[in-house]
Amino acid sequence: MHEPPAATGGAEISLTDVLTGMYRRLLTAYGPQHWWPADSALEVIVGAVLTQNTNWQAVEKAIARIKDRGLLSIPALHETPVDELAHLVRPTGYFRLKARRLKNLIEILVVEYSGDLERMGKLPTGQLRDRLLAVNGIGPETADSILLYAFRRPVFVVDAYTLRVMSRHRLVLPKAAYGELQSLIMGHLPPDEAVFNEYHALLVHVGKRHCRRTPSCPGCPLEPLLP
DNA sequence: GACCAGGCACATC
DNA sequence: GATGTGCATGGT
Numbered sequence: 001m002h003e004p005p006a007a008t009g010g011a012e013i014s015l016t017d018v019l020t021g022m023y024r025r026l027l028t029a030y031g032p033q034h035w036w037p038a039d040s041a042l043e044v045i046v047g048a049v050l051t052q053n054t055n056w057q058a059v060e061k062a063i064a065r066i067k068d069r070g071l072l073s074i075p076a077l078h079e080t081p082v083d084e085l086a087h088l089v090r091p092t093g094y095f096r097l098k099a100r101r102l103k104n105l106i107e108i109l110v111v112e113y114s115g116d117l118e119r120m121g122k123l124p125t126g127q128l129r130d131r132l133l134a135v136n137g138i139g140p141e142t143a144d145s146i147l148l149y150a151f152r153r154p155v156f157v158v159d160a161y162t163l164r165v166m167s168r169h170r171l172v173l174p175k176a177a178y179g180e181l182q183s184l185i186m187g188h189l190p191p192d193e194a195v196f197n198e199y200h201a202l203l204v205h206v207g208k209r210h211c212r213r214t215p216s217c218p219g220c221p222l223e224p225l226l227p
Numbered sequence: 228g229a230c231c232a233g234g235c236a237c238a239t240c
Numbered sequence: 241g242a243t244g245t246g247c248a249t250g251g252t
Contacts, residue, residue: 053234140235
């Protein structure tokens with residue numbers, strides 16, 4: 001994995017420089033995003049499942065409903081019937097599916113780690129990721145969100161906004177696979193959990209406002225990015 | 228009334 | 241390996 005040699009005229013820019021420059025521009029324009037908006041690691045995990053293909057406002061409602069009933073704990077979620085959980089997370093859509101997915105995750109937490117997130121957190125990052133991915137309903141983005149925002153591992157989370165922003169700026173093709181974009185980014189940035197945390201949040205923020213399929217992007221802090 | 232939102236699993240070719 | 245489809249509510 002080599003950086004392109006610096007051009008004699010100083011015109012060439014490495015991917016590391018591009019990614020670092022994007023990060024700096026976004027942070028300057030928008031400031032720290034304070035992600036993940038949650039009070040506990042368990043809340044991050046629940047939110048990560050509920051936000052699948054769903055806007056965050058709906059997730060907040062659902063989490064509030066769970067909290068209001070005092071069910072935001074591993075034992076309580078484990079005891080809650082799946083139908084009752086489905087009712088609570090209804091605002092997020094796919095509610096039967098998501099209730100089942102939450103139960104799948106809670107089940108392995110209880111059975112394999114005594115319902116103790118800290119015990120699960122003793123696994124090295126690679127093994128932790130594999131274990132999460134083996135749960136039905138936990139895909140790469142959900143697993144990586146949990147790794148980064150609940151377990152604070154230096155893993156870059158790729159999502160629809162990441163792809164939108166990066167492909168618009170020609171760093172990858174619009175149809176790039178998850179792992180392709182993730183390894184591109186992680187291969188060119190040092191593994192810094194705090195930076196990955198902030199960077200992903202900033203990409204979501206800018207992606208909601210810009211980088212859509214429009215010819216120009218007035219007001220975007222990333223424009224112009226590349227020559 | 229479309230269209231979108233911080234995906235994923237599964238079937239089919 | 242690539243592509244298509246079901247899952248579903250709520251806001252704009």
